[in-house]
Amino acid sequence: MRTKDSNSMMNELHHVTDLLDAYALGALEAYEVAQVEAHLELCPVCRAQAEVARAIAQQLLLSAPLVAPPAGLKAKVLARVHAAAAQDRAVAEAVAPTSVAANAPDKPEVTRRRTMLRRMLDTMLGAEPLNTEDPVAALLLKLLAEPACEVWSVAGTKDAPKNAAARFVGVPNDREGVLITAGLRNLAPDQAYQVWLLHDGKPEPNALFRVERGGRGHQIVQAPTRLRDFEVVAVTPEPASGSPAPTGPIVLMGALTA
Ligand SMILES: [Zn+2]
Structure with a gap:
């Protein structure tokens, strides 16, 4: 049993990034929730990531047409996610560690995070037809359903x-x-955020987007070649019509590691 001692600060400074998607979906065990919340109180980095995880979870919930009252649907979804998580653990314990290591180079937390997201999608898509009126939601659902889908932190x-x-x-x-x-500044009307994909260190211009209240935005990015050809995704504020090369400071940046 862990106690509050001189080491607790160190423990709490271990980032909890890999648990945040499951946390946003309410899919963690009680002791994990306590661990995450203790860390979030101290760590602005993980608080920011938690806000994004909430935005994704919300996007997923909003993209399914809600016939039943939202609270009821959410409870049902979470119950299914919990049951699925218990099942996953049982399966994981039954599989020899060596065979898992051979097929899954990912950290278990990362694999579980993806499993949670996909399980939630399956649950929703199994119950209702996909809301194709929101192209971003439709693409997000399609991508998350792909076995090779990555959720990169930016x-x-x-x-x-x-x-x-x-x-x-x-x-x-x-x-x-x-x-x-999440958390981006609102820009002046003559400005927009521009996405850049970096190939061999060279930023290639991509989509323009604006953000809503809370700095929330979502934008489809169409790369000129496969995403794996790019090392980094970045965002800068630019004139509303976009720029051929970045002129504003980079406000968001993330490595596209496989
Ligand atoms: Zn942290």
Whole structure:
């Protein structure tokens, strides 16, 4: 049993990034929730990531047409997620560690995070037809359902507000992705945020987007070649019509590691 001692500060400073998606979906065990919340009180970096995870979870919930009252649906979804998580643990314990290591180079937390997100999608899509009226939601759902889907963390830089953060969702072998932001400043009407994909260190101009209240935005990114050809995704404020090369400071940046 862990006690509050001189080491507790160190423990709490271990980032909890890998638990935040499951946390946003209410899919963690009670002891994990306590661990995450203790850390969030101390860590602005993880608080920002938690805000993005909430935005993604909300996007997923909003993208399914809600026939039943939202609270009822959410409870049902979470119950299914909990049951699925218990099942996953049982399966994971039954599988020999060596065979898991051979097939899954990812950290278990990362694999679980993806499993949670996909399980939630399956639950919703199984119950209701996909709301194709929101192209961003439709693409996000499609991407998250792909086994090779990655959810890359994109961090706010020193030129962004403290709570700025984003996720970039995409399949490395495909060209399309969705960037979901939180905590960005609202820009003047003659400005927009521009996405850049860096190839061999050279930023290539991509989509323009604006943010809503809370700095929330979501934008489809169409890459000229496969996403795996790019090392970094970045965002800068630019004139509303966009720029051929970045002129504003980088406010969001993340490595597109496989
Ligand atoms: Zn942290």
